Amino acid sequence: MNSINQNTTLVELAGIICKHLQMKGIQVTLVGGAVVTFYTDNEYQSRDLDFISPNDHKKITDAMSDLGFIPKGKDFYHPHTQFTVEFPSGPLAIGNSIPVKAEGEYETAAGVIHLFSPTQCVMDRLAWFYHYKDRQCLDQAISVAKKHPVNLAQIKKWSQEEGAIEQFEFFKSRL
Numbered sequence: 001m002n003s004i005n006q007n008t009t010l011v012e013l014a015g016i017i018c019k020h021l022q023m024k025g026i027q028v029t030l031v032g033g034a035v036v037t038f039y040t041d042n043e044y045q046s047r048d049l050d051f052i053s054p055n056d057h058k059k060i061t062d063a064m065s066d067l068g069f070i071p072k073g074k075d076f077y078h079p080h081t082q083f084t085v086e087f088p089s090g091p092l093a094i095g096n097s098i099p100v101k102a103e104g105e106y107e108t109a110a111g112v113i114h115l116f117s118p119t120q121c122v123m124d125r126l127a128w129f130y131h132y133k134d135r136q137c138l139d140q141a142i143s144v145a146k147k148h149p150v151n152l153a154q155i156k157k158w159s160q161e162e163g164a165i166e167q168f169e170f171f172k173s174r175l
Helices: 011-024 033-039 055-064 118-132 135-147 154-161 164-174
Strands: 029-031 048-052 069-071 075-076 084-088 102-107 112-115
Touching: 011 033, 011 048, 011 055, 011 112, 029 033, 033 048, 033 112, 033 118, 033 135, 055 069, 102 118, 118 135, 118 154, 118 164, 135 164, 154 164
Parallel strands: 029 112, 048 084
Antiparallel strands: 029 048, 069 075, 075 084, 102 112
């Protein structure tokens, strides 16, 4: 078992957690700002890991406790890392698209992490910009799109479905 310590990076921690949960029969998908951290090589540094899981929260809590995490409110804390972990309720969604299937995988020394693809990550960040006017999420979407190939036609179609074609054009102009 990989040990969690103060030097464990966000990516390493995600790999450790995913491998452990998978061994316990728990499916998880990494979402949110941590995915941006992965795809921008820490240009944006998330301080937490958000996983969506169809599994029972009690089962997740027991598995996280095995790793030394302590549940407190909606978050899990570990005494040897500054990163927190959360399991927001599902289903997996991007804006008003529910449910979606995560299309990305990220391999770490500890294990494979299931997460949004770069295109899905951009759409997820744009959803926050479109619906909540979150400019930081717009900047994150731009950063991911500049570092990875993304399907702009798919993002545009999804943006139309979200009723946000003008905001999409603004995003595209910023690329």
